[in-house]
Amino acid sequence: MTHVAGYTGFLPENKLLLNAVKEGIYGFDLDGNAVFINPAAEQMTGWQTQDLLGKNIHDCHHHSHADGSPYHQHDCPIYSTLKDGIAREIDHEVFWRKDGSSFPVHYTSTPVYKSGQLIGVVAIFRDISMQKHTEQSLREALAQVQALSEQLTSENHYLQAELADKSGSVGIAGSSLAIGQMIQQIKLVANTNSTVLICGENGTGKELVARNLHQLSDRKSKPLVSVNCAAFSSTLLESELFGHEKGAFTGATSRRKGRFELAHQGTLFLDEVAELSLEAQSKLLRVIQEQEFERVGSSETIQVDIRLIAASHYDLLKRVEQGLFRMDLYYRLNVFPIHVPPLRDRLEDIPELATHILSHLNHKLGKKIEAISKQGLKKLAGYQWPGNVRELQNVLEREAILSQGNILQCQHLAITASDPQKVDKASPITLAEAETQHIRQTLNHCNWRISGPNGAATLLALPASTLRSKMKKLGIIKSP
Numbered sequence: 085m086t087h088v089a090g091y092t093g094f095l096p097e098n099k100l101l102l103n104a105v106k107e108g109i110y111g112f113d114l115d116g117n118a119v120f121i122n123p124a125a126e127q128m129t130g131w132q133t134q135d136l137l138g139k140n141i142h143d144c145h146h147h148s149h150a151d152g153s154p155y156h157q158h159d160c161p162i163y164s165t166l167k168d169g170i171a172r173e174i175d176h177e178v179f180w181r182k183d184g185s186s187f188p189v190h191y192t193s194t195p196v197y198k199s200g201q202l203i204g205v206v207a208i209f210r211d212i213s214m215q216k217h218t219e220q221s222l223r224e225a226l227a228q229v230q231a232l233s234e235q236l237t238s239e240n241h242y243l244q245a246e247l248a249d250k251s252g253s254v255g256i257a258g259s260s261l262a263i264g265q266m267i268q269q270i271k272l273v274a275n276t277n278s279t280v281l282i283c284g285e286n287g288t289g290k291e292l293v294a295r296n297l298h299q300l301s302d303r304k305s306k307p308l309v310s311v312n313c314a315a316f317s318s319t320l321l322e323s324e325l326f327g328h329e330k331g332a333f334t335g336a337t338s339r340r341k342g343r344f345e346l347a348h349q350g351t352l353f354l355d356e357v358a359e360l361s362l363e364a365q366s367k368l369l370r371v372i373q374e375q376e377f378e379r380v381g382s383s384e385t386i387q388v389d390i391r392l393i394a395a396s397h398y399d400l401l402k403r404v405e406q407g408l409f410r411m412d413l414y415y416r417l418n419v420f421p422i423h424v425p426p427l428r429d430r431l432e433d434i435p436e437l438a439t440h441i442l443s444h445l446n447h448k449l450g451k452k453i454e455a456i457s458k459q460g461l462k463k464l465a466g467y468q469w470p471g472n473v474r475e476l477q478n479v480l481e482r483e484a485i486l487s488q489g490n491i492l493q494c495q496h497l498a499i500t501a502s503d504p505q506k507v508d509k510a511s512p513i514t515l516a517e518a519e520t521q522h523i524r525q526t527l528n529h530c531n532w533r534i535s536g537p538n539g540a541a542t543l544l545a546l547p548a549s550t551l552r553s554k555m556k557k558l559g560i561i562k563s564p
């Protein structure tokens with residue numbers, strides 16, 4: 085064997101074995117001179133047998149630490165083994181190649197005894213670059229996971245706090261008589277299983293009331309599942325509510341649980357319940373009566389235990405009279421009605437609401453707005469707020485973005501304070517004129533669509549034919 089060279093008297097006779105192993109092997113005599121080098125060692129270091137044989141080789145492959153600082157032979161574990169005959173195992177050092185580069189190495193230095201006499205040392209080593217690289221990648225991945233986990237934990241704390249704020253009764257700002265009575269009602273009914281129907285204009289806080297009802301009930305540790313009935317077509321809504329089996333309809337690529345199932349033991353909040361089609365209303369009625377249903381495309385009956393809360397900005401009784409809402413369903417939902425008053429009927433709540441909204445806005449926008457000026461509050465209190473609290477939120481957000489100081493002046497308010505005296509002094513108009521104005525406004529809002537769910541007739545709660553004849557009578561036509 086040409087590669088294994090020098091004095092091998094203390095090694096196994098079978099040199100083939102030494103040549104075959106993947107580990108590098110150096111043999112040292114008692115003077116610390118290399119007596120053999122196997123091919124794997126040559127390959128790993130680039131140092132050839134003729135370069136090292138008979139030499140004190142620490143200075144070739146082990147002269148410096150990984151950071152480049154000098155590594156003296158008297159500190160080298162291999163040479164220490166030569167002195168004290170004690171075996172060592174090292175995995176935090178590097179070996180230097182002939183070309184000046186280095187690689188992380190794991191090695192053992194093992195004393196060789198003959199007849200009880202120390203006669204040399206064998207160093208067996210392997211390149212652990214891959215292992216170090218993997219360890220480093222794992223460390224980095226772990227650090228990333230830890231950072232993400234910390235971020236998620238803090239986000240979770242924030243969301244929990246926000247949720248608690250949103251959902252405890254403290255989340256309802258306002259101390260007007262109307263709000264006080266509403267909170268009283270919430271507290272009374274929250275911990276029962278009774279169905280609650282929340283009515284009120286858009287943006288008054290119906291969803292907030294629903295959250296409060298859930299949070300103050302025994303079901304609070306279970307989910308509050310919301311469905312906006314206006315957001316789905318009637319076919320989609322059915323599968324959204326009741327779930328579907330795989331293949332139940334085109335696009336149903338897998339089995340899916342509906343919101344009723346997801347809300348099991350919790351609360352199901354049906355927002356904009358008036359938007360349910362008559363067909364969906366009958367199905368809902370059955371679930372309420374029997375607390376059971378089938379997934380779309382399945383005959384298996386599923387039983388659920390849910391508390392139902394519904395909300396609508398329509399006067400549901402009117403919808404019943406118009407034949408748009410089932411009367412039996414109306415009575416099933418209207419077990420405990422809660423009316424959320426419009427903001428214009430409780431303008432005295434505005435300062436408290438504004439403070440509450442500002443603290444959220446400061447967090448959201450990274451601002452430090454402390455309060456609203458007296459003048460600003462006066463402006464806010466002089467407006468009728470057709471969009472209710474949501475409109476107040478939007479107005480304050482715009483104002484906060486534009487504001488530079490710590491006190492919100494409300495200089496940019498696009499709203500025009502309605503001056504009650506001005507309204508009183510305005511010249512009176514006839515009923516027909518008022519009707520014409522209102523119908524025109526509604527038609528403009530609906531892009532002059534008369535019928536259909538988004539048409540003016542629906543908004544005006546009139547049959548489309550009635551609206552057409554009124555338009556004819558009042559001479560209302562779309563201006564070119």
Ligand SMILES: Nc1ncnc2c1ncn2[C@@H]1O[C@H](COP(=O)(O)OP(=O)(O)OP(=O)(O)O)[C@@H](O)[C@H]1O
Pocket residue numbers: 255256257258284285286287288289290291292293355397437440473474477
């Ligand atoms: N009394 C209140 N105190 C604090 N925040 C409120 C109050 N009322 C409403 N809000 C806030 O106003 C916004 C609108 O409220 P919410 O979504 O509950 O109204 P809604 O009546 O359900 O509206 P929509 O009918 O348009 O769905 C929400 O961000 C809500 O937190």
